[in-house]
Amino acid sequence: MRRILIAVATAFLLAGCATAQRKDALTSTLNTYAATLRWGSFQSALQFVDPKVLQTNPPSSLDMARYQQMRVSDYDDGAGPVAVTDNEVQQVVQLHLINIHTQSERTVIDRQTWRYDEEKKRWWLTSGLPDVTHD
Incomplete structure (x- = not known):
C-alpha cells in the first residue's frame, strides 16, 4: 500500500513539474515573441510560427x-x-504599427493561438503572423 501511495504522489509531483515547465516556457516564448516584434522584425518573428x-x-x-x-x-x-x-492558449494583442514611409500609425488586433509541442518542448504560433492589412 505504501508503494502505491509513493507512486501516486510521485506521479502528481511530476505532473506538477511538467505543468510548471510548460507555463515557464509559454511565458518565455510570449515575452521573446513580443520583444522580437517590438525591436526586431516580422521576418525574425517567423521562427515562432x-x-x-x-x-x-x-x-x-x-x-x-x-x-x-x-x-x-x-x-x-x-x-x-x-x-x-493544456497544450493550447489564445491571446488577443493590440499592435500599434507605424508605416516607415508615411510615419502614420494605426492599430491592428492580432488574435494569436499558441500550441505546445510535447516532443520539442516548445510553444508554436499556429495563427501565423498578424494581418497588417486590416484594422
Whole structure:
C-alpha cells in the first residue's frame, strides 16, 4: 500500500513539474515573441510560427514586403494568454504599427493561438503572423 501511495504522489509531483515547465516556457516564448516584434522584425518573428503552418500557408513575398514597411510602436497583450486546453492558449494583442514611409500609425488586433509541442518542448504560433492589412 505504501508503494502505491509513493507512486501516486510521485506521479502528481511530476505532473506538477511538467505543468510548471510548460507555463515557464509559454511565458518565455510570449515575452521573446513580443520583444522580437517590438525591436526586431516580422521576418525574425517567423521562427515562432509552427513549421506545419509555414509549410501549408507561407507568407507571400507581398506580405513580407508589407511587414518590412511596418514598425511596432506598442504591443499590448492585455489580459495575457487564456488556456483553451493544456497544450493550447489564445491571446488577443493590440499592435500599434507605424508605416516607415508615411510615419502614420494605426492599430491592428492580432488574435494569436499558441500550441505546445510535447516532443520539442516548445510553444508554436499556429495563427501565423498578424494581418497588417486590416484594422
